[in-house]
Amino acid sequence: MTGDLSPIDKAKFVAAKRAADLVESGMRVGLGTGSTAAWLVRCLGEMVRQEGLKFKGVPTSTRTAALAREVGIEVVSLDEARWLDLTIDGADEFDGDLNLIKGGGGALLQEKIVATASDQMVVIADIGKEVETLGAFPLPCEVIPFGWQTTKALVEETLIQMDVLGRNTTLRMNGDAPFVTDEGNYILDCHLKRIGNPRQLAMVLNQMPGVVENGLFIDICDIVVIGFGDGRVELRDINAGTVEEERLDFVESDNLFSDLAD
Incomplete structure (x- = not known):
């Protein structure tokens, strides 16, 4: 109890x-x-x-x-x-x-x-x-499976211009296979450590082809x-x-x- x-x-x-x-x-x-x-x-x-x-x-x-x-x-x-x-x-x-x-x-x-x-x-x-500043928890981005590796590369390239401390992204796994959402998509976890401008980052990520939605709720x-x-x-x-x-x-x-x- x-x-x-x-x-x-x-x-x-x-x-x-x-x-x-x-x-x-x-x-x-x-x-x-x-x-x-x-x-x-x-x-x-x-x-x-x-x-x-x-x-x-x-x-x-x-x-x-x-x-x-x-x-x-x-x-x-x-x-x-x-x-x-x-x-x-x-x-x-x-x-x-x-x-x-x-x-x-x-x-x-x-x-x-x-x-x-x-x-x-x-x-x-x-x-x-x-937290005082968002970002210690990896930021999830839901992406369509088609071309996900290209989307991952685009996300990492875009992060160079963002106010974040880390740019590494990983494909979320479920055992040996990619984790699949209820909508049939994949998730990229972005290890950013600190997000200086959450509003800007949310807008930029959602403008990217292949990204369905991101986990920033602003x-x-x-x-x-x-x-x-x-x-x-x-x-x-x-x-x-x-x-x-x-x-x-x-x-x-x-x-x-x-x-x-x-």
Whole structure:
């Protein structure tokens, strides 16, 4: 149970639990992908079963869709929902302006489409994801398989002109084969170390033939919910300019904590 969770998992759980309270019956909600988002889906499933919460969830990956259905959440496509009240997702990094790097789980394209089709995007993360400058986490770029090596060379050449510390890119692998996204594309991970101008880099990368989307989320996130290993939660709203702090009690629940896959 919660006593067996690591401090990082406790932080992820309390962030997800606090963000789940933002979901109201009747909403259409984007459901993110990754380990922290999996906690969110579990928390929301518990609220559906025990509190009668009724909402429609739009998953950002096949993994999230499967988990949402498993815990009793009504799943619909973005085309069915058309527009969302809220999207809640994790992040690999976020800075003081709530700019993000996402895509560590390989779902950045669907995640960005869903997030930008929402009235509000909320990021849930443990405190370790906050950085002064983006770039320590490799920046994912989703590329079409055709000519991916040429695209990789073009990306590396373009990075010479960018305000970054590193220019090495690697093809993400799944064992001995390239990792393939839900949309049938590949991912290049750009090891940049520091990104001096995220907005410029995002625009330049997306102008490149072969690049479908990049993992920089600029001016998309509205709120970040940060979890700490001792149960503290901090909610920062960049639009309102407010910061709220509270402490959540850990809830013992076999349904919530059993068989949770990252």
